[in-house]
Structures are given as C-alpha cells and as structure tokens.
Amino acid sequence: MSSNKIYMTQALKKAWQYQLRTYPNPAVGALILYNNEIVALEAHQKAGTSHAEVLAFISAYETLSAGEIDFDRFDAHKAHEFLYALPKEFFSECIIYVTLEPCSHEGKTPSCASLLAELKPKKVVVATLDPIEGHDGGLKRLEEQGIELEVGVCEKEALELLEPFLIWQKRAFVLFKIAQTSNGKIGGGYLTCKESLTHVHQLRSVCSKMMIGGNTVRVDRPTLDCRFTGDNAPDIIIYSKEDNFDRDISLFSVNNREVKITNVLKIFDKPSFIFIEGGEGMINALKDKIDWFLQYQAPKLSSHTSSYSIDLNLEFLFQDKRGVDLLLWSKIDKE
C-alpha cells in the first residue's frame, strides 16, 4: 500500500466515524501532512457546521503554531474568516488529503474550494470527485491557482462511504440497526456499551424519521429518545396495520415529536434518512427497502435464546470498534 493510500485510508476511517451523522451532507474526512508528519485528521461532523477541510486546517494551524484557537471551530463562517486572515504561505508546505472533492458552492457554509484556492497548500489529494451536478468544479478552481492535484486515491472506498449520500439524493436511505452479542443473541436489556448507545442516539437525532414495528411498541414499550446526547427525539413511524397502542407509554409523551401509525410505504420514495429499529418481522416486511445494516456486537457469547431468524446475504462494508463493541456496517447483497 502506498503512503498516499495509507493517508487517504486514515481520512476515510475518520469519516466513517461520522457516517450518516452528517445527514443530509456526505461523510467526508481530511488529513493534513506537513513535512511528512500528520498535523491534522478531521471529519465533517454535522450538517451546517465546518466541513472536514476547514476543521483540518484549523487543527493543522493549532499543531503548527502550538497554540489554540479561541472561537467555535464548528462555526464555519468564523473558521473560514480566521483561516483567510492567516499569513499567506502558512500552509504552503502542507499536503491535504480529502475523501471528496472540496465543495465549490456556497451553501450554509462558505465554499471550501475558494478557501483552498486562497490557502494554497502544496498539494491536494482527492479520493473522488463530487458526484452531484452543480457541486463539482471545486478542483478546477484549485487547478487555476496552480495547486498540484491528485484524484482517485482509494476511489472505490470513497464511493462506498458516499453511497448513503447518493441514495438520499433520489429517495430514502434506509438503515436497519441490530444490537447483538458476538454470537448473535439479542434482547434481555442493554447489551452494548455506553459508546454504542450514544452512537444510536446520535443517529436518531439526525434521521428524518425513525421507524419501528408495532410489536416492538407493544412488547418493549420503548421511549426512543436521544437522552444520551441531549438532542431532540426523532419523529416516529410505527409500521403497523392496526392502531391499538397504549397511549400512556413514554413513546407518545415525548415533547415536539410526531408519532404516525401506518403501513403505507410511500415515505420511502422521498429523499430522506430512515432509521429502523425492530425485530425480524420488520426485516422481513421491509427487506426490499433496507439499504444497509448496522450491527453493534457486544464482546460476549450469550446463551440467550433470542436471535434474528432470517435469511439474507450481506456485503460487509466497514468494521470498527466503538468502546468495547464491534461496529459492523453492511449492505444487502441484492445480486
């Protein structure tokens, strides 16, 4: 593996930590090298806040100046303003690796391509071009500034990272969550570690809608809020033919939440991020709609009798640790 690929792989790994949490933005990672030392490794964390490149330059500034900034680095306007005001040439010996072409358009945040054109790093290495029409053109702007460019390093992996983003341009991206022991046993209270539970709440806080099965509501009586992160609870769709639920359970009493009960699936046609938690019945009912699975595997074997009983071929996409647990991202193999 070349050094280029190794650095890009680090940026990709960092981006996967925020996969889906940037909805409706893509997950993007960035790494900065100075004098062959890594001086920054960052990822875009949340839509409306600073992009990966901006966080990376701020972090590189801190490393290289051995100082700390005194403003909110996630405030993109402040961060851009700060970087624009640095002495020219500050980053002229830096190489930046970005998993996606820097954005050329001004949205909620200023354009990263304009920023990079001004900061003029020695070289910009990009895994893949921006696939959205009208969002491309970032690299052209850098080229005009005479910045050395390299495109296509780890492109396949970068496109896998981008898949949810590409899907939710056209229709709902659908993620199904499974929490289990390492030998596939489910149920019996919290299985996974605090870091995994926090991650679930982070996903709940950004999804368009959460969907659960009627049986889960009846049996588990869940609240489905985001208390581990302090965020607003997601709107809920209970996938059920019948509306016979006990309205006294906490699910229905969360503030500012909409709960809808339906078995009509046209919601999946709308560009959005649908997050499903449920049992095998839900997988069976929705397997044509599910794009990806996210398995949290707790480090234990269990004699518990419950497990998902369903036949489905998957393709493993990315695996990582979260606290002591294993996080395993996969997609349904539709071939």
Next chain:
Amino acid sequence: MSSNKIYMTQALKKAWQYQLRTYPNPAVGALILYNNEIVALEAHQKAGTSHAEVLAFISAYETLSAGEIDFDRFDAHKAHEFLYALPKEFFSECIIYVTLEPCSHEGKTPSCASLLAELKPKKVVVATLDPIEGHDGGLKRLEEQGIELEVGVCEKEALELLEPFLIWQKRAFVLFKIAQTSNGKIGGGYLTCKESLTHVHQLRSVCSKMMIGGNTVRVDRPTLDCRFTGDNAPDIIIYSKEDNFDRDISLFSVNNREVKITNVLKIFDKPSFIFIEGGEGMINALKDKIDWFLQYQAPKLSSHTSSYSIDLNLEFLFQDKRGVDLLLWSKIDKE
C-alpha cells in the same frame, strides 16, 4: 495519530495476517520507508523462513532497484547473503518500522540485528523490546553502530500481537475456532468463504495438536486435514471419556497422523499451540483453558436454528476481512 503510529499500525496489521501461523515464532511485521514513501510492507510468515525485517529489505530492494530477485526469498540464509552483498549505503536513507526488536541470536535463521547493523538504515523504529531473556540485545547492537532508534511506538498493540508467543513459552496457547453467520448461526455445511477455509487449514498445519469433541466426531464425521493448503494433517486429540468411534471415518485414515482419545488435560501444561474446533459443549468443558477465540463471520443473516449457547465475556483484539468474511480475534475476559 502520528505518522510513526500509522506506519507501525500497518506493520502490526500485516503481522496479524500471519498471527499463529508463525508458531513457535512470534508474529512480526515490518515496514520500510524511503523518501517518505512505503517501499516494503512484510510479515514473518512461517518458522524457519526469513524474518519480517529480511523480507522487508528484499522487497525494498526490489522496489528501489525496480528489479526482481531470482532466489527463494523465504530461504533466510540466501536472503541474508544477498543483502550483505549489496553496496553499502544501499538502505542508508531508509527507515524501518518493526513490531518487535530485531533478534540478536542465531537460530534456524541468522540474526536480524547483525544484518541491520550491517545494512545501517537511517533509523529503526521498534514497537516493543524482545521479552524473551537471551533474545534481547538486538537494539544494543544497532546503537553501537550509531543507528538512530525509537522504541515503544504502539507498544500496547504490539504486546497484544505477541500474547500467544508469550503464553506458549510457558504452557499451551489455546485457540477456539467459531465459524458462524453474522447473526451467530452455525452448522449446515460450509458457511464461510474459501479464503477463511484456507486460513483454518493454515492454522491446522502449524498447530501442535488439534482438539475436537467426541460428539463432533460422531455427528459431523470430519476429516480435519489441510487439503486447501496441501500441508500435512495435524495430530488429533478427541476429547472424550469413551472410545466408541467408528474407525472407518476418514479422520482415522489420514496418513502420518496420530489420533488420541482422552479426557485428561495435562497436555495444556506443555508449551504448545492447541487449536480447538467444536461445539458449545467443548467451550463449556474447556473454558478455563481457552485463551483466545477466532470467529469467522460470513456476510449473511441466517434463519438456521443452531448457535452457540454459552455465556462468556470477551475482549475484542483485532478485526479484519478475509475474502468476504469478517475475522474477529478475541480473548476471554477473565476479570
């Protein structure tokens, strides 16, 4: 993460690909940088053959000279001889990362420390010192040559990699294999991919003894050979109180194999590598003896009813892909 750690992590990952396959040697990985480009990434593959550092220098030679060697690189004597004959200074701009202190003693293969002292790379970065008394001293020899040294990069991870090696100095290291779907279902013919099956046979070919349960012999009637790698089949211990096995099954007819039937466990006291394949009964019977688990997870959910039914806390050590499968190394959490 610093560049040093990233390079060492690559060397560790490479070494994990050969974890246990180097028995009775430790798993070791090495990476060589030239002009900040990776020119070699290698691991020790099999006891009695060239060590990681030697394979890395050979591979770096090929990269830097854009040529190919014309002898067996795994023949340590030939490889050392070749490297000694290269022009002095050939590697003088190289930095080598090794997960373990280069060996100072002459065993089946010549000393790597002597070789490095002669090749004089610019810098040697080592994750951890050789923990075996009498095997240390490698670094001292390099220091005497004025080679720049750095020790302790990713030391915790390097010690995890070394754990089996440290255990089999004193007693048996015991690995239990589990092949399952991603949701923990077992049985029903081959579950895992060809690359995983080959890996199992690679482990069988180097273990001191394979151990299986009496029930597995009676029900599955396995052969337990190494036909995917062409190696000799391992000796078998059938863990059983009774000797009532059908001697016509292929297990008993493999050439040059010893099959022993016993329920006496003193074999575990002897420095060795015991590889267990079996059902939950075997885990239950031997859980005080098992050190590590190796799970092969096939990328599928299955409705099969069989799964391991046992309660055991684990600690995940390392996860990797093997073909389309996930390989998950863990140890029993004995706290």
